[in-house]
Amino acid sequence: MNFKIKGTDGKARVGELILKRGLIKTPAFMPVGTAATVKAMLPENVKALGADIILCNTYHLMLRPGENLINNLGGLHKFMNWERPILTDSGGFQVMSLSGLSRKSEEGVEFRSHIDGKKYFLSPEYSIKIQKTLGSDIIMCFDDCASFQSKKNDVADSMKRSIKWALRSKEEFELTNSGILFGIQQGGIHKDLRDESIKRLLDIDFQGYAVGGLAVGEPQAEMFKVLDSTADKFPNNKPRYLMGVGKPDDIVGAVLRGIDMFDCVLPTRSGRTGQALSRRGPINIKNSKHKKNSSPLDPDCNCYTCLNYSRSYLHHVFKSGEIISAILLTWHNLYYYQELMNDIRNAIKNKKLIEYSKEFYKLQNSRDLL
């Protein structure tokens, strides 16, 4: 791994993360390919839209089709026809949020599959093994995620357990040479816990650091407050990844606070539920006011969807339940996200991120496209 900072603007950094399977321009947005597909997209399109890396989920893939099946078929990249880097989430978040009754112990988490109710067990060691078996390029530590509603005591316990699990994750990771490993900071919205988490992660030493446990229901201001006192405590020469974030304005705010990497289901999920994201805010294509509208989603957008289809058509195919609706909206949303990241990178290079951000927030709130 090689991470080069090519420029800074305030706390924001523009750089390149160079991995065996390719170069990732940062700040980077990683489309989510949960079950070995970025939903509604072909991998060639995802790449052409500007993604240097995607995220896949250990939790989903261990349940179906299983990491060994994927390994026997040549690994995750070949299986899903995506040759570039893949980051795998560890499953720590999903076993709590998606599975049925899960039982946590010091050893790991026993849980029931959301697909068939079958019992499974995940531990730091097993999660790392699965991620290596899949052939992941960026492996995440198995962490213990407290919910946003948890009391501070529980958040503290959860953070401390995450540290122990991070150590075990690293020990397992070092047994064989494959991929790179990121540690995950926890601690909810509590500054002292976040600080302790970072300190102990730095003692263990990782190739990259993630901020976990945010974007779980807290107000944006709380998230930014955590980042204000967090991001620049990570080593300057290593990538910083804010997990599961976010809305375009979350991303701009987080880059301003020193974050380099993002993932979020928003552009893909919204694409399937009739919501387009744009420089002027979200557009709900289900709304009947679009029925006869011959304009594209965004007249300033050069994506395939905006160049070729009217809102009227998009409204029609959404209402008709046609698959092309998910394809075209997801296409636009991923294009918009990658264009946003590209604009952010250019703004940092030109030391104009503040100006860019002001203009961005003004447009997002202008709503004149809605």
Place this chain on the structure above:
Amino acid sequence: MNFKIKGTDGKARVGELILKRGLIKTPAFMPVGTAATVKAMLPENVKALGADIILCNTYHLMLRPGENLINNLGGLHKFMNWERPILTDSGGFQVMSLSGLSRKSEEGVEFRSHIDGKKYFLSPEYSIKIQKTLGSDIIMCFDDCASFQSKKNDVADSMKRSIKWALRSKEEFELTNSGILFGIQQGGIHKDLRDESIKRLLDIDFQGYAVGGLAVGEPQAEMFKVLDSTADKFPNNKPRYLMGVGKPDDIVGAVLRGIDMFDCVLPTRSGRTGQALSRRGPINIKNSKHKKNSSPLDPDCNCYTCLNYSRSYLHHVFKSGEIISAILLTWHNLYYYQELMNDIRNAIKNKKLIEYSKEFYKLQNSRDLL
């Protein structure tokens, strides 16, 4: 319109149908784009896969989004981003098969929308008007379709009404200059009725002729029997279209009997329900025997799906309900259909259609891929 026969082999013909919006190589397969989208495909892909023309449905489009809305947006081609020829079905078949209670009279058919139960009325005049409003390149007469179960008397009545409606369709068609008009033969599996239908259609005189009322549940042998005594009674210099057909072996058999054009939902519908079609017969990707199979659907196929994805992956994404499953299987199926048509055209040019057909039927029944 210009229809050139470039070669024959027995009753089979290879040719070119030249319309304002493009050339159609015949024998041609028209993918079905019912509601202004070939399901799960982008129009660019449909074209790249070899389709010179697609079919859209008057019935569906009049209900949603409505022909006037489409017209106000610049017509169907622009609306759906498909610049090449479009054939529109008249709605005659759908008002009987899809709508709720429908009431037929000499004037036309009153029916209830399958979407919202609202009452609509279609007549020959109105169907032609809608097709012109959409901007259709090949307009179909509004016909009265008897079901396969109908008694001969009813089939005869239906055929006779279709002739009267064909005359009214033509009168309406001639009021303005737009598109070309095909007549539709009816008469079920009854030779005398089919003969009478042709004779009377020829008296009216159309730019192309369709065989309607087949592929509605009768055995393939019955369908071929009708074609044996039908297709070459149409004028040699005009295209012949077998509506709603069919399976690959239906198509080969019908071309041998003199048919030039086909449409069918099979490749697209199968693509969404986990069935791939191939030179060695159908492959049910849902079957668990494909779970660990690293081979493509068809090792002899050069489509995007077969070049890049294993059966194991296709099984996984189907089981996971992923949209890419519909995309990849539909892609393969449309590729296979267009390759089949291309092979058929070459076989006719080389006067080798009999040999080709024997090899085709042998492979289809070999099932060694299943």
